[in-house]
Each structure stands twice: as structure tokens, then as C-alpha cells.
Amino acid sequence: MTKVMIIVNPGSGDNQGEEYGKRLADFLNGKFDQVDIKKTEGDNDALKFAQEACQDHYDSLFTVGGDGTINEAVNGLAGQDFRPTLGFFPAGTNNTFAQLFNISEDIDQYIEDLDLEESHSLDIGRCNDQYFNYYVCFGKLIEATTGTSSEEKSQFGSFAYLKNILSALPKDDTHPIKIESDTESFEGQASHVFVLLTNQVGNLVFSNEQSNLQDGQFQVYILTDESTGSKLSALKDILFGQLEDNDSIKSFACSKLTITNSDDNETQVDIDGNDGPYLPCEIELLPKHINFYVPKTQAVQ
Numbered sequence: 060m061t062k063v064m065i066i067v068n069p070g071s072g073d074n075q076g077e078e079y080g081k082r083l084a085d086f087l088n089g090k091f092d093q094v095d096i097k098k099t100e101g102d103n104d105a106l107k108f109a110q111e112a113c114q115d116h117y118d119s120l121f122t123v124g125g126d127g128t129i130n131e132a133v134n135g136l137a138g139q140d141f142r143p144t145l146g147f148f149p150a151g152t153n154n155t156f157a158q159l160f161n162i163s164e165d166i167d168q169y170i171e172d173l174d175l176e177e178s179h180s181l182d183i184g185r186c187n188d189q190y191f192n193y194y195v196c197f198g199k200l201i202e203a204t205t206g207t208s209s210e211e212k213s214q215f216g217s218f219a220y221l222k223n224i225l226s227a228l229p230k231d232d233t234h235p236i237k238i239e240s241d242t243e244s245f246e247g248q249a250s251h252v253f254v255l256l257t258n259q260v261g262n263l264v265f266s267n268e269q270s271n272l273q274d275g276q277f278q279v280y281i282l283t284d285e286s287t288g289s290k291l292s293a294l295k296d297i298l299f300g301q302l303e304d305n306d307s308i309k310s311f312a313c314s315k316l317t318i319t320n321s322d323d324n325e326t327q328v329d330i331d332g333n334d335g336p337y338l339p340c341e342i343e344l345l346p347k348h349i350n351f352y353v354p355k356t357q358a359v360q
């Protein structure tokens with residue numbers, strides 16, 4: 060008997076989650092023997108439902124929600140002995156993870172594109188005791204880009220990102236940090252550190268070099284200079300995917316690293332757009348750990 064669980068966050072995005080969940084359930088009803096819908100009410104519900112899906116050996120698990128719901132599901136699946144294949148309908152506001160695969164935010168198109176015959180095993184990361192499917196970082200640039208609202212995007216188009224980035228720049232400061240990894244190390248002042256499983260976050264392309272969610276490597280970018288000029292030049296290079304060529308950026312690939320700060324300031328990292336732990340962080344890659352459904356026409360980034 061085949062079983063699928065759909066975790067619906069009714070509070071995501073435009074609050075249409077329940078309706079989208081029903082539409083998805085109608086489609087999956089013909090494909091699985093048992094379809095169960097679980098509605099979240101608050102923090103960690105999606106995580107607990109995902110753990111339940113592992114314990115009860117569901118074949119597949121879908122989330123209907125935003126990046127936060129996907130991240131909770133990943134945290135519920137990671138490290139479990141049995142892990143259902145994970146699909147996600149992007150019903151959030153930003154849907155940054157879904158952008159990587161060009162997943163449609165239209166439920167009819169999403170269902171049409173869904174290929175239940177094929178799944179892809181993707182890398183995920185662990186930062187202390189939290190898992191991530193996308194990135195860990197600290198610094199203001201990322202908040203300015205991923206925190207750009209859909210209203211701002213429809214009002215200002217791509218200038219919305221630039222507007223928020225420029226207003227975030229003066230608030231930045233640098234931290235004395237030390238990074239040790241299985242390939243390289245760094246010690247010095249940094250205003251931003253990005254540890255990415257891919258080369259793209261939202262509209263920002265960090266590198267034109269090939270990097271994907273299956274290559275077993277993190278790409279690490281450290282912005283070492285706090286001057287506004289260097290940040291603007293870094294921004295330009297991010298927009299053109301040429302970050303490795305920027306003098307204020309140190310970049311390398313690795314699969315395991317620790318980040319420690321040498322001052323007394325508390326520095327909190329951001330994990331997939333949510334609050335993560337404070338430094339020090341121990342970050343490790345779990346290669347091809349979770350199977351994801353990715354739409355028919357899309358290559359894995």
C-alpha cells in the first residue's frame with residue numbers, strides 16, 4: 060500500500076494553503092492508496108509531521124507552504140533511517156528555494172509539471188543541530204534580498220532588491236572570525252559569510268561556475284572589507300555572477316567547516332531565511348541525503 064502525507068501551512072503566503080492542499084490531494088488520490096493532509100498551527104508542527112511520516116513509512120511527503128515549511132520538513136526528515144521523497148508546492152511569499160528549480164507558483168501548472176516517476180537526491184547541510192537545504196549566512200545583504208516583499212517586488216521590479224540592499228549597507232559591521240575547513244582556513248574581519256549548497260540565492264547569482272545541489276560541496280564566500288565601496292562592488296559582481304574575481308571576497312569549496320568569532324558580540328546566523336544558531340557553528344554537508352521531486356522540465360541547479 061502506498062501512502063503520501065501533505066503538510067499544509069494555512070498561514071503561508073496569501074493564506075490559500077488549504078485550497079492548494081485540497082487540489083494537490085485530489086491529484087495524488089489517483090496515484091497513492093492513502094493520502095493524508097496535516098495542517099500546521101505554528102512553529103515546528105511541520106517538523107513533527109515530517110518525523111511522523113518517517114516513523115510511519117510514508118512513501119512521499121509534500122509541503123504546501125513557504126521556505127520556512129520546507130526547512131521544517133527537511134529538519135524532520137534529516138538523519139532519520141527511513142525518509143520519504145519530498146515534494147513542495149511553493150505557497151509562501153518569497154519561495155526562494157523553489158526559484159532554484161523554476162517551480163511554478165500556480166497550482167494547476169505545478170500539478171501538470173509534477174513527475175512522480177523521478178526524484179533527485181540532493182545534498183543538505185547541518186549547522187550545529189539545525190539542518191538546511193540551501194544556505195547559512197550572516198550579514199545584512201542576504202536579509203535585504205530574501206526579505207524583499209512581494210508587494211515591493213511588484214512595485215519596483217528588480218530595483219526592489221537594490222533599494223533594500225542600499226538601505227542595509229550602512230548598518231553593516233564586521234566581526235573578527237576564524238573559519239577552519241577541510242580545504243582552507245581564514246582568520247580576519249568579515250562583514251558577510253555565505254555558505255551555500257548552490258550558487259544562487261533568490262535573484263543573486265554568486266558564481267558562473269558550475270555548482271549544484273548534488274556535488275557534495277559547499278561554496279563559501281567571505282566578504283572581508285566593510286567599506287560601502289567594496290560592498291557595492293561585491294553586489295555588482297553578485298549580480299553578474301563574478302564574485303570570485305572580487306578582491307574583497309575570499310571564496311572556496313569545502314564539505315565541512317567551523318566558524319568561530321573572536322569577539323564577545325553575539326552573532327546569529329541565518330539558515331534558509333530563518334533564524335539559526337549563534338556563532339560558533341559547526342557546519343557539515345550530508346551528501347545526497349534527501350530525495351526531492353523536481354518538475355519534469357527542470358535540471359537540478
Ligand SMILES: Nc1ncnc2c1ncn2[C@@H]1O[C@H](COP(=O)(O)OP(=O)(O)OP(=O)(O)O)[C@@H](O)[C@H]1O
Pocket residue numbers: 068069070071072099100101102103104124125126127128129150151152153154155332
Ligand atoms: N496555521 C498557521 N498560521 C500562521 N502561521 C503558521 C501556521 N502554521 C505554521 N505557521 C508558521 O509559519 C511559518 C512558516 O511560514 P512559511 O512556510 O510561509 O515560511 P516563510 O519563511 O515565511 O516562507 P517564504 O519566505 O517563502 O514566504 C513558521 O514560522 C510557522 O510557525
